[in-house]
Amino acid sequence: MTRLLVLGADEAFIARMSVLPGTQLVAIGTERTDWSAFDVVRILDPQSLPDLILLGARVPLTNALGIAAAAHLQYPLIDLVLVGEHSADTAVEAMRAGVRDMVSASSSEACFVEMMRRAEMHGPASATVASPAAASVPSEASRTIVVVSPKGGVGKTSIATNVAIGMAETMPHDVVLVDLDLQFGDVAATLDLAPARTMEDAFGPDAAADNLVLKTMLTAHSSGFFVLCGADSPAANENVTGPQIHRLLEQLSTQFSCVLVDTAAGLGEPTLAALEVADEIVLVSTMDVASVRSVRREVDLLTQLGLMPVERSFVLNLADRQSGMKVKDVEAVVGIPVDVVIPRSSAVQLAANHGQPLMLHKKRGEPFVKAIRALLARLERTAPAADNKHRRLEVA
Ligand SMILES: Nc1ncnc2c1ncn2[C@@H]1O[C@H](COP(=O)(O)OP(=O)(O)OP(=O)(O)O)[C@@H](O)[C@H]1O
């Protein structure tokens, strides 16, 4: 079996390639216009590399050569083939970038079969055992952090998206944010992303069987992390099961150092499935009696179910002095200490409505940004080591 990755080709060409005997094909970016060599190399799973990358006619030449050079440098065993009619000068430039061959989109089937045969002979799949779930990030090195709350509208998505932006500063291209609010997820809108693929595709059999395919379902955010966006239709994932979610998150944790999960309010099956694989929970509440009491019940239930991760951050969001409750009242009701207090700030909603979360602009002194930094310090374990006493990172 020859593993073939086709970048930026039209549907007709992809259809021709997919019927070549003994070929396992993944195609990316038929409609894509922004081609970053870094992003392409990043989606390659070192444990199940393609034998051949076809640089299709829709990838602008400069980008194609950039991708070829980057891929060749990192994975010299992969055959790189440029599709299209090119001049002799371009051919020389392409060969210098590591391109092995050039073919025309209208070449004969025999030509493509020969190209595949050569790629298989010395491609990485022949050198390594291709294993879909093989880890490129050792599982103990990856952390899955799940953001939950019993009530809706308390700021889970705001926190998850801003934390992802902050984490990308220290772990560029190594963080994935998963929108597990399967019915009404709004991570894509909050980040102003227009995903070509969504969660719906990620639960398909192809993605479940192959990390490379799964990575093609992710959308890159300009600040340097990846997002698995929610499906357009609330009904799209209604039959998704806990084990499927389990599998998806475990697969992602083999590919990224941090898997950050935004969830729907309450303890639905997706959230429980995520908590089964979570290393850390971020519990979010607002400062009103109903929300605080629900958190208490949620903590009790999760503890009974054995689903309360050891690492825990309790976050009070939308904090203001008018709420009538004090932080110590909240702690008394819930029975656990509050770790971070995030103040109410009118700039948060404004920024989210423009698809530009506040962390993007990193305004120093903005209380919300300071609070997210405090949470990041906890999550990244860079907070000053506490002695035995619990210390709240209070920023309100
Ligand atoms: N600290 C804050 N200050 C002001 N507004 C905030 C703050 N945090 C969140 N918001 C606003 O509150 C609203 C709800 O936030 P968000 O969508 O993040 O909540 P959620 O818990 O994800 O909701 P849902 O359960 O519906 O998914 C949004 O309009 C958001 O901009």
Ligand SMILES: [Mg+2]
């Ligand atoms: Mg939300």
